Amino acid sequence: MDKSTIVCRCEEINIDEIENALKNGAQTFDDIKRLTRTGMGSCQSKVCLHPVREIIADYHNKDLQDVGISRMRIPLKPIRMGTLATESKDSNVASVFGESVEEGDENR
Amino acid sequence: MRIDKTHDVIIVGSGVVGSSIAYHLSERKKHSILLIDKGFPLSGTSGSTQAWVWVHSKVPSWYGELSLYSAELYPFLERKIGDVEYKRTGGIAPFFTEAEKEKALKLAEKQAEVGIDIEVLSRDEVLEKEPYLSPNIAGATFSKIDGNVNPFRLVELYIKSAKKNDVQTSFYNQVISIQKNGDIFHLETLKGTFKTKKLVIAGGPWSKELGEMLNVNIPIKQVRGQILITEPLQPFLKHTIGGVRQADNGEVLIGYSKEEVGYDRRTTLDIVQQTAKMAIDFIPHLRRANVVRSFAGIRVIPLDGFPIIGEIPEVEGAYIAAMHSGVTLSPLVGTLLTELLIDGETSIDLSRYSLERFNESNIKSI
Ligand SMILES: Cc1cc2nc3c(=O)[nH]c(=O)nc-3n(C[C@H](O)[C@H](O)[C@H](O)COP(=O)(O)OP(=O)(O)OC[C@H]3O[C@@H](n4cnc5c(N)ncnc54)[C@H](O)[C@@H]3O)c2cc1C
Ligand code: FES
Numbered sequence: 001m002d003k004s005t006i007v008c009r010c011e012e013i014n015i016d017e018i019e020n021a022l023k024n025g026a027q028t029f030d031d032i033k034r035l036t037r038t039g040m041g042s043c044q045s046k047v048c049l050h051p052v053r054e055i056i057a058d059y060h061n062k063d064l065q066d067v068g069i070s071r072m073r074i075p076l077k078p079i080r081m082g083t084l085a086t087e088s089k090d091s092n093v094a095s096v097f098g099e100s101v102e103e104g105d106e107n108r
Numbered sequence: 109m110r111i112d113k114t115h116d117v118i119i120v121g122s123g124v125v126g127s128s129i130a131y132h133l134s135e136r137k138k139h140s141i142l143l144i145d146k147g148f149p150l151s152g153t154s155g156s157t158q159a160w161v162w163v164h165s166k167v168p169s170w171y172g173e174l175s176l177y178s179a180e181l182y183p184f185l186e187r188k189i190g191d192v193e194y195k196r197t198g199g200i201a202p203f204f205t206e207a208e209k210e211k212a213l214k215l216a217e218k219q220a221e222v223g224i225d226i227e228v229l230s231r232d233e234v235l236e237k238e239p240y241l242s243p244n245i246a247g248a249t250f251s252k253i254d255g256n257v258n259p260f261r262l263v264e265l266y267i268k269s270a271k272k273n274d275v276q277t278s279f280y281n282q283v284i285s286i287q288k289n290g291d292i293f294h295l296e297t298l299k300g301t302f303k304t305k306k307l308v309i310a311g312g313p314w315s316k317e318l319g320e321m322l323n324v325n326i327p328i329k330q331v332r333g334q335i336l337i338t339e340p341l342q343p344f345l346k347h348t349i350g351g352v353r354q355a356d357n358g359e360v361l362i363g364y365s366k367e368e369v370g371y372d373r374r375t376t377l378d379i380v381q382q383t384a385k386m387a388i389d390f391i392p393h394l395r396r397a398n399v400v401r402s403f404a405g406i407r408v409i410p411l412d413g414f415p416i417i418g419e420i421p422e423v424e425g426a427y428i429a430a431m432h433s434g435v436t437l438s439p440l441v442g443t444l445l446t447e448l449l450i451d452g453e454t455s456i457d458l459s460r461y462s463l464e465r466f467n468e469s470n471i472k473s474i
Binding site: 025026027028030031034035037040042044071073074075078079080081082084085086087088091092093094095096097098099100 | 155164208212215249260279336365373
C-alpha cells in the first residue's frame with residue numbers, strides 16, 4: 001500500500017506517520033496514539049484501531065492477536081453532557097480558586 | 109549501546125520531568141546521558157494530564173513564584189526545541205459566592221509581592237472576557253501569565269532534542285534494583301546492568317518504589333484525576349479556566365477530581381457524572397455538547413503538596429525530582445537540575461524543596 005494512505009480518517013494520519021512512530025520505539029496502539037493522535041478523533045478509534053494493529057503486527061513480526069487494543073473508556077458512544085450530569089450527587093471535584101485560599105490544603 | 113560503559117548520568121523516568129532534565133543537561137554537552145523508562149514516554153502521568161501552565165492561584169507565594177519563573181521559560185524553550193503549542197491564554201479561576209471576593213483580593217495582594225499580577229474581576233467583567241461562563245458566578249481571579257501546552261508535543265520534543273544532543277534512550281526497560289558500589293550506581297534492568305556516576309530519579313507516581321531501591325523513603329501520594337472530553341466545538345473559550353479549557357482542535361477538556369485509589373487509572377461513572385455536572389455549572393451551554401471520551405491520570409503529590417527537587421540526602425550522587433504540576437514546572441526543573449549536576453549550585457535556592465524537609469529519619473538504613 002502507498003505510504004500516504006490514510007489509516008486514521010478522523011485525525012488524517014497516514015501509514016508513513018504510524019511507521020515513523022514505530023521506528024521511534026512505539027510498541028502499542030496507545031504509544032502511537034500519544035505521538036500522532038491516531039485514534040483520538042471523533043470515532044474514538046472505531047475505524048482505525050484494526051488497520052493500525054495490522055501495521056504494528058507487520059512491523060514487529062507479531063500475530064495480530066498479540067497486538068493489544070486501546071484502553072476502552074466511558075462513554076463508549078458519545079453522550080450529551082446534560083444526560084451524564086443527571087443523578088450526580090456531591091462531589092470529589094474541587095475548585096481551583098478554593099484551593100488557593102484554604103490554609104494548609106495539601107493539593108496544590 | 110555498550111552495556112559495560114559507565115555513564116555520567118542516568119535518568120530513570122522519561123515523563124515530562126525526566127525528559128526535560130535529559131534535554132537541559134544535554135544542552136551543556138558535558139555528560140554522557142542515558143534516559144531509561146519502563147514504558148514508552150507518555151505512558152505515565154505526563155500522557156494523561158490537563159497540561160495547564162498555571163501560576164496565579166499557586167500558594168503560598170514562594171510556590172507561585174517558582175511556577176511563574178517556569179512559565180516564563182516557555183517561550184524561549186519553544187524557540188529551542190520547536191512548537192509545543194504553548195499558549196499564554198490568560199487564566200480565569202471563577203468563584204461562586206460574594207464572600208470569596210475578600211479572599212480573592214487577599215490572594216492578589218500576596219501574589220503581587222512576588223510579581224504575579226492578578227486582577228479580581230466582577231461577574232460582568234468575567235462575562236465580558238468569557239461570555240459562555242455561567243451567570244451564576246460571583247467573580248473570578250484572572251492573570252495573563254497562565255496558559256496551556258500540548259503535553260504530547262512537549263515530551264516528544266524534549267526527547268527528540270535530547271537525542272540530537274547525543275542522549276541515549278532505553279525504553280520498555282524497567283529498572284528492577286539499584287546497588288551502589290563505591291561511587292558507581294549499578295542499575296539492574298530488564299535489559300541488563302547499567303552503570304552510572306550520577307543517578308536522577310524522575311519516576312512520577314512510582315518514585316516511592318524507586319526510592320526504596322536506594323533505601324530512601326519518598327513521601328508522595330497518588331491522587332487520581334478524571335477528565336472528560338467533548339466532541340470538537342466551535343472555538344468559544346479563549347482562556348484557560350480553572351477546571352475547563354478548549355484545545356485548538358475544538359475539544360473541551362473538563363475535570364478537577366481528586367481520589368486516593370493507588371495506581372488505578374480506570375475512569376468511573378460516579379466521577380464522570382460529577383465532572384459533567386461541574387462542566388454545566390461552569391458553562392451551561394455544555395449541557396448540549398457530546399462527551400466522546402474520558403481519561404484518568406495519577407497525580408504525584410508530595411505529602412506537603414510541594415515539589416521534591418534536589419540531592420537525595422546521604423546517597424551521594426543521587427538526585428530526585430517528584431512533583432505535581434510537572435508540566436508547568438518542567439522547564440525550570442530541568443534548568444535547575446542541570447545547574448545542580450554541572451555547577452553544583454542553583455540560581456534559585458532549593459533548600460525549601462529538599463527531601464530533607466520531611467525529616468532526618470527518611471533514611472531507613474544504608
Ligand atoms: C488529571 C491530571 C491533570 C493534571 N493537570 C496538570 C496541569 O494542568 N498542569 C500541570 O502542570 N500538571 C498537571 N498534572 C500533573 C502533571 O501531569 C504531573 O506532575 C507530571 O506529568 C509528572 O511527570 P513525571 O515525569 O514526574 O511523571 P510520569 O509522566 O509518570 O513519568 C514517570 C516515568 O517513570 C517511569 N518509571 C517509573 N518507574 C520506573 C522503573 N522502575 N524503571 C523505569 N522507568 C520507570 C514511568 O514509566 C514513567 O514514564 C495533572 C495530572 C493529572 C493526573
Ligand atoms: S479513524 Fe482514527 S479516530 Fe476515527
